[in-house]
Amino acid sequence: MKPSINSEMFVLRSIACLSIALLHALYRVYDDGTEWVELVGLLLTFGTPVFVFISEYVLSFAYPNGSPGGFWKKRIKYILLPYIFFGTFYALLKGLDMSVNESIPIVQAVWYYWWRHIALGDFHGYFILVIFQFYVLHALYQRYAGRFSPRSVMLASLIITVGYLGFFNLTSPNEGAAARYMWDKMYWIFFPGWLVYFSGAYYLGRNEVWFREQLRRFRVWVYTLPVVTGALVLLVHTSGWITAHSSKRVDMLMFTSSMILLLFAAASAMRRVPLVLETVSRYSFGIYLVHPLLLVIFALMPLSFGLKSLGLLSVLLQFLGCVLGSMLVSYVANRIPGGAYLVGRIGISINGNKRNL
Numbered sequence: 001m002k003p004s005i006n007s008e009m010f011v012l013r014s015i016a017c018l019s020i021a022l023l024h025a026l027y028r029v030y031d032d033g034t035e036w037v038e039l040v041g042l043l044l045t046f047g048t049p050v051f052v053f054i055s056e057y058v059l060s061f062a063y064p065n066g067s068p069g070g071f072w073k074k075r076i077k078y079i080l081l082p083y084i085f086f087g088t089f090y091a092l093l094k095g096l097d098m099s100v101n102e103s104i105p106i107v108q109a110v111w112y113y114w115w116r117h118i119a120l121g122d123f124h125g126y127f128i129l130v131i132f133q134f135y136v137l138h139a140l141y142q143r144y145a146g147r148f149s150p151r152s153v154m155l156a157s158l159i160i161t162v163g164y165l166g167f168f169n170l171t172s173p174n175e176g177a178a179a180r181y182m183w184d185k186m187y188w189i190f191f192p193g194w195l196v197y198f199s200g201a202y203y204l205g206r207n208e209v210w211f212r213e214q215l216r217r218f219r220v221w222v223y224t225l226p227v228v229t230g231a232l233v234l235l236v237h238t239s240g241w242i243t244a245h246s247s248k249r250v251d252m253l254m255f256t257s258s259m260i261l262l263l264f265a266a267a268s269a270m271r272r273v274p275l276v277l278e279t280v281s282r283y284s285f286g287i288y289l290v291h292p293l294l295l296v297i298f299a300l301m302p303l304s305f306g307l308k309s310l311g312l313l314s315v316l317l318q319f320l321g322c323v324l325g326s327m328l329v330s331y332v333a334n335r336i337p338g339g340a341y342l343v344g345r346i347g348i349s350i351n352g353n354k355r356n357l
Contacts, residue, residue, distance in 0.1 A: 006061050006208065007350055011267035012260065013054050014280035018323065019047035021291050025319040028295050029311070038245065039234055045247035048127055049256040050263075051288070053197045055131045059138050060205025066142065075135065079285075082344045083128040086289045087117035093296075121189050124292055133191040134198055141202050150203045157199035164192040165250040169242045188248050196253065215265040222265045225258035273350050280323070282347035286330030289343060291322040298322070 023044040030037040059067075095110030102109075116122035121129040145153055168187045173179035187193060204211045215222055229251075236242050236251045247256065267273070273281075280287070298318055310317070333339030334346050 005348070005350065006058065006205075007270075007273050008264050008267035009054055009058055009061075010273045010278050010281040010350060011270070012050055012263050013284050014277040015263055016047040016050035016054070017280055017284040017287050019044045019050075021287060021323050021326075022315075022319050023047070024292060024295055025315050025322060028299060028318055029314045039237065042233065042237055042245060043230055043255070045245075046252065046256045046259050048247050049194070049197055049252070050260060051127055052130055052134070052194050053201045053260055056134050056138060056198050056201035057205040059135075060202045061208055064206045067139065072135075075132075077341055078345045079128060080132070081341045082285070082289060083125050084118060085342045086125055087123060088114060090123050090293075091117050093293075120186060122185065125289060126185075126189055127288075129189050130191065130194055134194075137191060137198060138202070141199075145202070154196070154199055154203070157196045160192050161194070161196040161253065162250055164190075164195075165248060165253070168193075168248075169244055169250050188246070193248055197256070200257070211264075212268055215261065215268065219265060222258075222261045226255065226262050229254040229258045278350050279327075282349065283327045283330050284347070285344040286333070286346070287323055287326040290326035290329050294322040294325045 023041050026037060026041055026044070091110055091113035094113045095106060098104055098109040098112070099106040104112075113122075117125075164187075168183055171183075173183040191198070233249070233251050233255050236249075237245075242249050242251060246252075295318060298321060330343050330346060333343040340346075
């Protein structure tokens, strides 16, 4: 029987999680638009698409012929409920800040953020809305994708994703507020912008032995492409051809895809997943949701704390603080009855058990 756990996913998930935390720590310290920070930060945005890729790869690898019993119930309890909780929690914080600074009634201010967070995914948890679309797509692919060749599906997915992202990257909205919001971030939510990652994960998860063989066969390209595609992204950005600063750029498709191949190949070559990466992977959902709050708390500390005056050391301190602090919050929450419904469950270990820290 094929194992239901893919060890490479522990590595990909942990690196993706750490890249996002590092990106946000970097921007907290260097918030003045320094050019090298912009360039490094742009490359670090690959983490969110990798999370999206992992969500489908795990499903396709573990359940190639159908979803298990209780599939939706578990995901509503441990993924959707934390999304609603944190969307509400961050709306309360932002609403309180708006109420104090702009003299707006607190209920009105909280509502302003709450419905955007929950309905539109207008906070960093938006990727959860993308993943739930993937759950529906997974069922549709299982039912209908067999009617078409993988090459045809991948080509169609690539055309759709490139066309979708290219449209929002290379055109401008009209003067309406709704259109500007759509071009600014709303287009991130819809599955066409992620479809090529989904389709690739669907087929690779179902054919993981073949996938590993191809990575070994083309290992020179696997280790070279991230450098080439990363340089291309930086060239496009510095030339001003695409100015969006996020992973939802059409040129980031190549860089993110090459990073997925590189990380998978590197993980496949490991005799065992390092404990630190396994642990981060298991706590990754909680880290993703909690770490922005901790970075805000760090920023509110007295200036004598010195977290913004030590350059790269400040970045390291905030990075470690938000990662370890988020893990602690997740650990404590999972020890409290119902806490997993707020921050998500701690993942299983590489051996399939639920060993905690």
